Amino acid sequence: MAKKLLLEKAHVEGIRYFDVYRREGGYASVEKALKMEPAAIVEEVKKSGLRGRGGAGFPSGMKWSFLAKPEGVPRYLVCNADESEPGTFKDRYLMEFIPHLLIEGLIVSSFALGSNRTYIYIRGEYAWIVAILEQAIAEAKQNGFLGKNILGTGFDCEIYVQRGAGAYICGEETALIESLEGKRGNPRIKPPFPAVKGLWDCPTVVNNVETLAAVVPIINMGGEEYAKIGVGRSTGTKLISACGNINKPGVYEIDMTISVEEFIYSDEYCGGIPNGKRLKACIPGGSSVPILPANLLLTTAKGETRYMNYESLADGGFTTGSMMGSGGFIVLDEDQCVVKHTLTLARFYRHESCGQCSPCREGTGWMEKILMKLENGKGEMSDIDLLWDIQRKIEGNTICPLGDAAAWPVAAAIRHFRDEFEWHVNNPEVCTTQNYGLAHYADPIHVPA
Amino acid sequence: MAEVKTVKVTIDNITVEVPQGTSILQAARMIGGDVVPPAMCYYSKLEGSGGKCRTCLVEVSKGSEADPRPMPKLVASCRTGVMDGMEVRNITSDRVKDARNGVVEFLLLNHPLDCPICDQAGECHLQDLGYEHGKEATRYEFKRRTFEKHDLGPYIQLHMTRCILCYRCVYTADQLTEKRVHGVLSRGDYAEIATYIEKSLDNNFIGNVIDVCPVGALTDKTFRFKNRVWFTKPVTAHRDCSSCCGKVTLWQRGEEVLRVTARKDQWGEVEEWICNVCRFDKKKTSDWTIEGPSHVSRHSVISQGHYEHLVQPKETFTAVHDGRHPQLLMDIHSVSEVNDKTAKTKS
Numbered sequence: 001m002a003k004k005l006l007l008e009k010a011h012v013e014g015i016r017y018f019d020v021y022r023r024e025g026g027y028a029s030v031e032k033a034l035k036m037e038p039a040a041i042v043e044e045v046k047k048s049g050l051r052g053r054g055g056a057g058f059p060s061g062m063k064w065s066f067l068a069k070p071e072g073v074p075r076y077l078v079c080n081a082d083e084s085e086p087g088t089f090k091d092r093y094l095m096e097f098i099p100h101l102l103i104e105g106l107i108v109s110s111f112a113l114g115s116n117r118t119y120i121y122i123r124g125e126y127a128w129i130v131a132i133l134e135q136a137i138a139e140a141k142q143n144g145f146l147g148k149n150i151l152g153t154g155f156d157c158e159i160y161v162q163r164g165a166g167a168y169i170c171g172e173e174t175a176l177i178e179s180l181e182g183k184r185g186n187p188r189i190k191p192p193f194p195a196v197k198g199l200w201d202c203p204t205v206v207n208n209v210e211t212l213a214a215v216v217p218i219i220n221m222g223g224e225e226y227a228k229i230g231v232g233r234s235t236g237t238k239l240i241s242a243c244g245n246i247n248k249p250g251v252y253e254i255d256m257t258i259s260v261e262e263f264i265y266s267d268e269y270c271g272g273i274p275n276g277k278r279l280k281a282c283i284p285g286g287s288s289v290p291i292l293p294a295n296l297l298l299t300t301a302k303g304e305t306r307y308m309n310y311e312s313l314a315d316g317g318f319t320t321g322s323m324m325g326s327g328g329f330i331v332l333d334e335d336q337c338v339v340k341h342t343l344t345l346a347r348f349y350r351h352e353s354c355g356q357c358s359p360c361r362e363g364t365g366w367m368e369k370i371l372m373k374l375e376n377g378k379g380e381m382s383d384i385d386l387l388w389d390i391q392r393k394i395e396g397n398t399i400c401p402l403g404d405a406a407a408w409p410v411a412a413a414i415r416h417f418r419d420e421f422e423w424h425v426n427n428p429e430v431c432t433t434q435n436y437g438l439a440h441y442a443d444p445i446h447v448p449a
Numbered sequence: 450m451a452e453v454k455t456v457k458v459t460i461d462n463i464t465v466e467v468p469q470g471t472s473i474l475q476a477a478r479m480i481g482g483d484v485v486p487p488a489m490c491y492y493s494k495l496e497g498s499g500g501k502c503r504t505c506l507v508e509v510s511k512g513s514e515a516d517p518r519p520m521p522k523l524v525a526s527c528r529t530g531v532m533d534g535m536e537v538r539n540i541t542s543d544r545v546k547d548a549r550n551g552v553v554e555f556l557l558l559n560h561p562l563d564c565p566i567c568d569q570a571g572e573c574h575l576q577d578l579g580y581e582h583g584k585e586a587t588r589y590e591f592k593r594r595t596f597e598k599h600d601l602g603p604y605i606q607l608h609m610t611r612c613i614l615c616y617r618c619v620y621t622a623d624q625l626t627e628k629r630v631h632g633v634l635s636r637g638d639y640a641e642i643a644t645y646i647e648k649s650l651d652n653n654f655i656g657n658v659i660d661v662c663p664v665g666a667l668t669d670k671t672f673r674f675k676n677r678v679w680f681t682k683p684v685t686a687h688r689d690c691s692s693c694c695g696k697v698t699l700w701q702r703g704e705e706v707l708r709v710t711a712r713k714d715q716w717g718e719v720e721e722w723i724c725n726v727c728r729f730d731k732k733k734t735s736d737w738t739i740e741g742p743s744h745v746s747r748h749s750v751i752s753q754g755h756y757e758h759l760v761q762p763k764e765t766f767t768a769v770h771d772g773r774h775p776q777l778l779m780d781i782h783s784v785s786e787v788n789d790k791t792a793k794t795k796s
Contacts, residue, residue: 167636169636184632184633189499189500189525189528350637350638351637352636352637353636353637353638354636354637354640355614355633355635355636355637355638355639355640356501356614356616357500357501357502357503358501358502358503358552358555358556358613358614359503359551359552359555361555361614361637361638361640362555362556362558362559362638363555364637364638365559365594365637365638366555366558366589366591369591386588392551393547393548393550393551393552393554393555394551396522396523397503397506397522397523397548397551397552398503399500399501399525
């Protein structure tokens with residue numbers, strides 16, 4: 001059993017409530033951290049090698065040290081709980097079952113960054129979790145861990161929960177800030193980065209729920225101890241939300257040393273693929289990262305075993321690799337159609353595009369229409385090249401990374417599953433009733449000598 | 450005033466010295482000519498505009514003297530500040546040309562291309578952009594997105610189908626008028642310019658949204674379908690106005706004033722905002738003091754038949770012809786003399 005840091009106590013009865021959480025050793029990190037210097041906490045986080053859990057995997061300690069600290073200007077910490085990526089539901093699990101862990105992490109992080117007003121921007125659809133968090137905040141406040149003069153140290157901190165209105169784009173940090181300010185959730189043009197000019201033009205750090213929760217074990221065990229878990233630059237544990245064609249969908253905490261194969265097939269995790277089907281493809285890190293066929297998922301292009309960590313999943317770049325992303329692990333078995341799957345994603349990105357910059361606004365809709373054509377057996381060969389060209393012109397040319405997020409799934413699907421697209425074009429009658437099947441996607445890859 | 454620090458930036462191998470804090474686009478405009486990236490959404494007079502249309506993307510091949518690394522992505526030149534020693538590639542970069550091609554295609558994707566019935570035709574930035582960077586045919590084969598036409602108050606019509614969502618009008622309404630009544634509804638390709646609960650735009654300066662619109666989405670209802678812009682003559686004029694500068698361009702056909710707009714600079718940007726009274730109500734030549742014909746770029750279709758720089762030659766005809774007076778080669782009144790070999794030219 002791998003070591004758990006975040007979800008270890010998640011199944012203790014009543015852990016949602018302060019008394020039980022405290023009895024189980026909760027809020028120890030606050031007591032420890034508030035005796036430290038804020039800079040020392042940032043240093044611990046740096047040492048831990050913690051990387052952002054929201055998708056980009058940027059080193060959190062580094063992000064914290066970029067925060068500008070002008071005199072007389074308040075600084076803000078914002079917790080990004082706008083988890084809307086299809087296939088990702090790890091933050092929901094964490095906030096729902098062990099909300100005090102997030103609050104604890106927020107208090108420590110707020111102290112480290114000097115934020116006296118900290119916000120949790122939560123996805124609008126997570127309506128019931130708002131109540132859970134509000135209760136946790138009220139309990140923490142009653143017990144002196146929030147509010148004025150926390151634990152007699154003179155540090156004041158308030159946490160506010162703000163519900164979003166159900167837009168995927170508000171998970172992008174600058175769009176989140178705009179939305180938090182009460183404006184339309186359009187991403188801002190960077191620079192200036194939020195670390196310099198964020199919420200109400202003040203220096204702001206925006207971190208994912210899981211990142212902030214991970215600060216708790218880092219303070220408890222020390223940054224160096226934390227860095228010993230995991231492998232290479234992928235330190236600590238990572239929550240993976242597994243779904244799709246697997247026996248045991250759910251949220252798993254892994255320590256990033258296990259292989260992808262083990263994660264899918266072992267009974268400790270996903271428990272294999274139901275009904276004796278075979279693995280066809282998988283999106284390892286949430287819907288916007290490139291999809292990989294079974295053979296490239298389990299081994300890298302060099303023939304090495306692929307592990308569940310940032311480096312190994314990204315091995316081979318976008319040509320033969322993918323990304324750790326947010327940890328939304330979507331498994332597709334041999335009965336699934338990649339074209340249909342790509343259409344579903346393209347529809348999502350079209351629906352969620354904010355419409356601010358032209359490549360994403362117009363391009364996502366165009367891609368959806370072409371994929372719809374292909375899926376319904378009305379496509380032509382030239383459509384596949386056209387799709388490729390459209391995604392190429394969206395990628396990198398937009399204000400925010402969600403343009404890339406819309407382009408990558410389409411690009412990867414064409415890159416790895418082009419023959420399935422071509423089969424749809426060549427068999428217009430059959431493709432609406434049958435599936436291309438597993439084809440050669442699980443065949444051992446040829447490793448050049 | 451403190452000395453403003455200047456930095457050197459090289460755009461398409463042309464180096465220019467500009468004040469610190471200038472955007473790449475503004476630096477390119479100081480150079481002028483072909484190196485200026487097109488801008489559909491950026492408007493130097495509107496704070497916060499730009500970065501949205503992505504037509505002004507450029508490649509930064511050298512970040513600065515201090516940090517010479519190139520920027521990995523193409524950047525929006527309108528919102529990226531220059532650094533000392535920065536090297537920018539615009540028309541010399543194939544990546545930029547390719548991306549710009551894509552952006553133009555995206556912008557025209559859902560555009561109705563109804564130029565023959567559009568009042569903006571002839572002074573439309575999207576039209577110019579399409580000519581310069583677009584392809585001759587579209588690859589889009591689906592139904593284009595359409596919207597209902599809306600009247601925004603008594604003077605302005607919104608034709609959302611033509612809109613490219615540059616947000617210029619939103620910023621104008623936001624920054625020129627005291628109440629924010631104008632914004633964007635919905636998102637993605639359904640996003641539309643709208644007013645607060647169908648509220649009419651009745652502010653005295655709201656007419657300026659017509660001038661800032663790069664396409665024919667916001668049009669002057671007092672001018673709609675009256676004439677094509679290239680048949681009208683722009684004339685610079687002014688009047689004493691209590692609420693605005695009163696400096697305008699009149700668009701005349703014959704003696705009739707068909708339209709009044711603010712004066713625009715060479716980048717198509719309004720020089721000074723004008724009020725609704727000047728724009729919509731003063732449609733008589735007698736309301737105005739005429740200064741003379743406005744400058745129209747030689748490349749604009751409006752310049753056809755527009756003789757603004759008619760220079761009367763200083764030398765007289767006689768001087769040029771060494772003292773000979775101008776003379777007719779033949780007396781056109783006696784055509785029969787054409788065949789007369791003895792007929793001489795009369796002096």
